[in-house]
Amino acid sequence: MHIGIDLGSRTIKVAAFRDGVLVDQQLVESGFDPYGQAMALIGKYDSGRIVATGYGRHLAAEHFAHEVITEIKAHALGARHFYPECRTIVDIGGQDSKVISLGENGRVVNFQMNDKCAAGTGRFLEIMAASLGFRLDEFGAAALESSAEVGINSMCTVFAESEVISMKNRGLPVKDIAMGVHLSVVNRLVGMLNRMGYGEQVIFSGGVARNPCIVRLLEDRLEKATVLTPSEPDLVGAMGAALYAAEN
Amino acid sequence: MLPVVAVVPVVAAVVDVNLTQEENNMSSKNFEVKAYPEMWAELDMDVPRFDKARQMLGEVYGKMYLSQVNRPEKMAYFDNMVSEIFGGRIKEMLEVKKTGKPIVGTFCVYIPEEIVVAAGGVCVGLCGGSAGSIPDAEKILPRNICPMVKSAYGFKAGRICPYFQTVDFVYGETTCDAKKKTWEILDRLVPTYVMEIPQMKKARDRALWIEEVKDFKAKVEEVCNKEVSSFDLAGAIKVINNKRKALQRLTALRAASPAPISGKDALLIEQIAFYDEPVRFAEKVNALCDELEERVVAGEGVIGVEAPRIMVSGTPMALPNWKIHNLLETAGAVVVNEESCIGTRYFKDLIDEQQTEMDRQLDALTDRYMQIDCSCFTPNDERVEQVLKEYRSSKAQGILHYSLQFCHTYNIEEIKIREMCEKEGIPYLSIETDYSPEDVGQLQTRIEAFLEQIRG
Ligand code: SF4
Ligand code: SF4
Numbered sequence: 029m030h031i032g033i034d035l036g037s038r039t040i041k042v043a044a045f046r047d048g049v050l051v052d053q054q055l056v057e058s059g060f061d062p063y064g065q066a067m068a069l070i071g072k073y074d075s076g077r078i079v080a081t082g083y084g085r086h087l088a089a090e091h092f093a094h095e096v097i098t099e100i101k102a103h104a105l106g107a108r109h110f111y112p113e114c115r116t117i118v119d120i121g122g123q124d125s126k127v128i129s130l131g132e133n134g135r136v137v138n139f140q141m142n143d144k145c146a147a148g149t150g151r152f153l154e155i156m157a158a159s160l161g162f163r164l165d166e167f168g169a170a171a172l173e174s175s176a177e178v179g180i181n182s183m184c185t186v187f188a189e190s191e192v193i194s195m196k197n198r199g200l201p202v203k204d205i206a207m208g209v210h211l212s213v214v215n216r217l218v219g220m221l222n223r224m225g226y227g228e229q230v231i232f233s234g235g236v237a238r239n240p241c242i243v244r245l246l247e248d249r250l251e252k253a254t255v256l257t258p259s260e261p262d263l264v265g266a267m268g269a270a271l272y273a274a275e276n
Numbered sequence: 277m278l279p280v281v282a283v284v285p286v287v288a289a290v291v292d293v294n295l296t297q298e299e300n301n302m303s304s305k306n307f308e309v310k311a312y313p314e315m316w317a318e319l320d321m322d323v324p325r326f327d328k329a330r331q332m333l334g335e336v337y338g339k340m341y342l343s344q345v346n347r348p349e350k351m352a353y354f355d356n357m358v359s360e361i362f363g364g365r366i367k368e369m370l371e372v373k374k375t376g377k378p379i380v381g382t383f384c385v386y387i388p389e390e391i392v393v394a395a396g397g398v399c400v401g402l403c404g405g406s407a408g409s410i411p412d413a414e415k416i417l418p419r420n421i422c423p424m425v426k427s428a429y430g431f432k433a434g435r436i437c438p439y440f441q442t443v444d445f446v447y448g449e450t451t452c453d454a455k456k457k458t459w460e461i462l463d464r465l466v467p468t469y470v471m472e473i474p475q476m477k478k479a480r481d482r483a484l485w486i487e488e489v490k491d492f493k494a495k496v497e498e499v500c501n502k503e504v505s506s507f508d509l510a511g512a513i514k515v516i517n518n519k520r521k522a523l524q525r526l527t528a529l530r531a532a533s534p535a536p537i538s539g540k541d542a543l544l545i546e547q548i549a550f551y552d553e554p555v556r557f558a559e560k561v562n563a564l565c566d567e568l569e570e571r572v573v574a575g576e577g578v579i580g581v582e583a584p585r586i587m588v589s590g591t592p593m594a595l596p597n598w599k600i601h602n603l604l605e606t607a608g609a610v611v612v613n614e615e616s617c618i619g620t621r622y623f624k625d626l627i628d629e630q631q632t633e634m635d636r637q638l639d640a641l642t643d644r645y646m647q648i649d650c651s652c653f654t655p656n657d658e659r660v661e662q663v664l665k666e667y668r669s670s671k672a673q674g675i676l677h678y679s680l681q682f683c684h685t686y687n688i689e690e691i692k693i694r695e696m697c698e699k700e701g702i703p704y705l706s707i708e709t710d711y712s713p714e715d716v717g718q719l720q721t722r723i724e725a726f727l728e729q730i731r732g
Contacts, residue, residue, distance in 0.1 A: 083717060100725035124718065136729045141722055 029076030032269025033093065034102065035066060035084025038122030038150070039235070042069045043266040044076070045274055053263055063087060079273040081265050083123075097272055099265050100128055100139050106268030107231040108134045110258050115227030118217060118246070119264070120236035122150045127220045129227075140220050146185045148216040150236045155185060156209040159192055160202050168239035171206035178208030188212065207241070214245040221250065230255050237261035307338040307355070312363040319366075319441035326436045329408055330362055333596060340602050344538055346578045348571070350564035351541055357548050361595075365551060366438045369398050373442065378499035381443035381466075383428060384451055385617045385648060386473050388489060388641055390627065393554065394504045394512035395496050400439050401550030402446065403618075404428035405594030407711035409436060416461065421454040422682050423710040424594055429458055432465050439551065440466065444499050447492060449473045451652040452685060469495055475653055477646055486642050493638075506634045513627045513637070519554045520623035522561035527620060529568045530612045531671050534577020535585065536568040539611020540601045541578075546618050547595040579610050584730045587672035589615035589663050589693065591680040597711060600678055600719075607724050613670035615663050616678070621648055624662075651685035660692050667702060674703035674730045676723075681710040703730050 029051075034041040040062060044052040054069050062084055070078065070092055079095050080088035081102040089096045097105075099119070107117045108130070117128040125148045129138040146152045157167040178200065182188040188209075195205045213236075221230070230253045236242055237257045247255045258264055309330045316323045337358055357365065373379050378397035382389070389399035404427025413430035431437035445467040448459040462468045471488045474481035497503055526545065529536055545564075549557060571577070586609045588600060593616065601611050614620065625647045628640040649659035667675055677693055679686040690706055697704035705726040709715055 083721070098721050098725040098728055100721070101728045135732060136725065139722075139725060139729075141718060 029073055030270045030273035031070065031073060031076045031078045032102070032266040032271070032273060033066060033070065033078060033080050033082075033088060034099070034263075034265040034269060035062060035080060035082040035088055036121055036265075037083050037124075039262065040065055040069060040082075040084075041263050041266040043263055043270045044073060045267075045270045048274065050267070050270075053260065053266070055262055058084075063091065067092070077273040079269040081269045095273070095276070097269060100126065100136055102265040102268035102272070103233060104128055104130055104134065104136050104268065105271045106264035106266075107233065107258075109267060109271055110264075111229055111231055111256060114229045114231045114256075116221070116229065116253070117231045117233060117264075118221070119232075119234040120148070120150060120213075120217070120242075121234040125149050125217065125220075125234075125236075127217070127224055127226075129224055138224055140224060142216075142220075147188065148213050150234070152185050152188070153209065153213065153236065153239065153242075155189060156192060156206075159189055160196070160206055160209075162202075162206065165238075167206060168210065168241035170203055171210045171241040172244065174201070174203040174207035176201075176204040176207055177211070178204045180208045180212040210239075210241045210245055214242060214249060217246065218249045226250065226253055228253055231264075232257045233261045233264035235262050307334055307342055308359065309334040309337070309361060310359055310363045312366070315363070315366065315370075316438060319438055320435060321438060321441055322435045325434070326362075326438075329406075329436060332408075333358075333361075336596065340598055341540065341544070344540065344578070344605075346576070347541065348537055348564060348567050350560070350567045353560045353564075354541070354545055354548055357552060358544070361551070362438050365553075366442060368553065369400070369439075369442050372396070372398050373444070376500055378445075378496050379443045380496065381440065381446040382448075383446075383455060384449045384473075385622050386449050386451065386645055386650070387447050387471060388492065388645060390509065390512040390516050390641060391489075391493050391496055391504060393515055394508040395500050395502070396508075397496065397500065398553075400443065401594070402428055402431070402437070402440055402443070403550075403592060403594035404431055404437075405547075405597030405711070406431075407713075409434055410711065412436075417458065420682055421458075422452070422680050424592070424680055425454045425458050427594070427711065429462055432462060445469060445495070447471060447495070451650060452683070454682070473652070477653060482642065482646060485646065486638060489638055489642055489645075506632060506637055509634065509637050510629070510632065513629055513641070515554050515558075517626045517629060519549065519558045519561075520626055522558040522565065523549060523623040525565045526561055526568070527613065527623075527670070529565055529572060531669060532572040532577070533585070533671060534575070534579060534581045535583070535610045535612055536571040536577055537564075538578045538605060539586070539588070539614075540598060540605055543593060543598065543601050543611070543614060543618070544595075546614060546622070547593070549622065550595075550618070579608075584609045584727050585612045585671060585673045586610070586676055587613040587615065587663075587667050587670050587674070588619075588676050588678055589666075590678035590690070591683050591686045592617040592619070593678070594618060599709070599711070599716075600676065600707065600723075603716070603719055603723050604676070604727075607720070607727055609723075609727055612672050613666050615666050617648075617650070620662075620666060621650070651689040656689060657692070659689065660696050663693055664696060664700065674705070674726065676726070677704070677706040679706070679708045681708055 030045045032043045042054040078093045080093035085096040115130050119126050126141045131137045142148050157164050182191050380392045380399050381402040392399035409430030410426045412434035413426035432440045447469050449471045450456045459468045625644050627644040631637045631640045
């Protein structure tokens with residue numbers, strides 16, 4: 029058995045492969061005791077080689093993982109498994125967003141991560157959804173009902189939130205403001221992609237890839253590229269780690 | 277366990293001795309930065325608060341430095357320089373001061389220390405590398421300026437740096453805006469003079485520069501009431517050239533694989549270069565280099581040949597800023613070069629020693645200083661070439677560009693360094709950060725991913 033565990037800031041993901049075939053997958057909230065959660069998830073398997081990735085990777089290595097790789101490498105391996113030709117990966121998780129460029133052979137040649145703040149991450153969308161009165165899973169669909177181009181100018185989450193509140197108070201329709209929030213995330217991302225360059229296929233992973241509005245806007249704004257979302261976008265990192273366990 | 281000092285914060289001298297011993301027992305490595313509370317009190321320092329900083333520095337140093345394996349034996353001298361950073365070295369400087377010689381504080385490698393040394397004085401770098409003094413600075417300075425400037429200002433404002441308390445005056449410069457405007461505010465706390473450093477390197481800029489060097493010389497002479505002779509200056513030029521040569525030798529040895537010394541240790545030595553007595557310092561660096569030469573011949577290193585070799589390029593890392601080196605080396609890399617003012621930019625150029633007449637000497641001195649390739653100049657393309665040159669000579673496998681937050685000139689010049697790396701196919705990572713620990717997790721991920729990229 030080859031097990032990959034991705035200890036992210038908000039959720040823990042596990043993927044298990046046997047003889048190159050995905051045989052199990054799990055996803056839980058990190059909660060207050062990520063280590064305990066991880067142990068419980070791993071406890072399900074009798075034996076196997078475990079590779080950890082994500083923010084908690086070193087903690088895992090101290091206790092149970094055999095090796096660690098970064099999220100960057102894990103996403104590269106995971107994405108390539110499903111899309112053997114891909115050269116560009118966009119990953120938006122709870123606390124960070126990253127763009128990874130791969131060489132022809134699949135090796136990481138360049139990557140960028142957002143700086144110290146939540147803007148452009150899942151957390152940003154969550155905060156904005158809450159202040160507009162949406163559940164996170166309905167936020168994207170709600171925004172898609174708007175055809176307006178409302179701009180949110182603040183890059184900082186705190187300022188953006190007050191900007192959103194003042195728009196609400198000015199009486200702007202919430203769906204339009206929601207669209208503006210999504211646009212600000214995508215514009216930021218497209219900026220990163222343009223700076224780095226991107227391939228014909230852009231693989232979109234991480235929890236935010238479940239948001240239909242972000243996906244649509246990203247497709248619209250990336251000329252000459254197809255945006256592809258794996259069926260389990262949150263699991264790409266864990267799968268990459270499991271594949272690494274199998275290879276090494 | 278909480279350190280005792282947190283419970284008994286204000287009683288000075290007597291308690292300190294106990295604390296010192298306590299710490300000795302608590303620290304697994306038995307390392308401590310020595311306390312000199314009476315001397316600090318005489319220097320009008322905030323003794324209780326400073327003593328906490330002293331203890332913390334000792335703890336951090338013990339953890340980051342003394343836990344390293346395969347360290348060269350001759351690092352002992354530099355360990356001791358850290359241990360005596362707030363004591364022994366200050367005592368020496370006060371001895372010099374008693375004789376009426378100038379003690380000058382500076383913030384930039386453009387200020388010619390040769391002139392201070394020629395006057396028999398001491399030139400000390402006051403750049404701040406600690407987050408601890410930033411809250412003091414932010415009481416008055418804006419938050420969104422370079423942490424090095426804030427840290428340095430905070431050390432003076434909080435009276436928590438014995439070097440700052442010892443200097444006769446500070447000689448600033450007009451390099452970046454953050455520094456240039458801070459001098460006006462700093463002048464309220466300590467006499468602060470400013471050298472006008474031009475922004476370009478044309479003939480008329482050089483003419484101005486020489487005048488500024490002469491003004492600096494006059495100010496130094498004013499303190500000791502004695503004119504600097506060309507004989508004195510020739511001697512000082514030799515002394516500082518020798519110090520720079522010793523550092524060049526150390527840098528050359530780091531090109532060996534396996535690397536004979538860690539990047540952290542080398543950075544520390546480059547930092548100590550800004551406060552140690554220059555003749556002794558050069559001697560000790562050379563003694564260390566002798567040991568490193570033996571290591572290289574024997575094929576011994578601090579870490580195996582498989583460790584990725586990284587060159588760091590960018591803004592200076594002032595003591596005790598070891599953040600990036602520590603992250604890189606904890607992740608299994610070895611740093612082999614610092615293209616920085618606390619690094620090669622400080623010692624790559626020497627002054628022509630052939631001149632015997634004052635005006636010619638000052639010409640030669642100015643010519644040397646004008647070769648420093650700081651991003652505050654425009655254009656500054658020679659730095660891009662220099663980075664590539666050092667990348668090759670250090671046999672590095674990747675470049676990490678380091679820019680302090682809000683340092684516009686380095687942050688913008690980073691574009692050219694990145695383009696050069698892309699063109700040359702050099703693995704490259706650019707980091708912009710300050711002294712706070714909050715981004716360490718993310719930096720660790722980026723650095724580890726960078727090393728994965730190099731390892732393939
Ligand atoms: S980076 Fe520029 S301004 Fe700063 S110390 Fe170096 S030369 Fe001076
Ligand atoms: S690092 Fe940049 S902003 Fe900071 S003092 Fe040096 S030149 Fe100025």
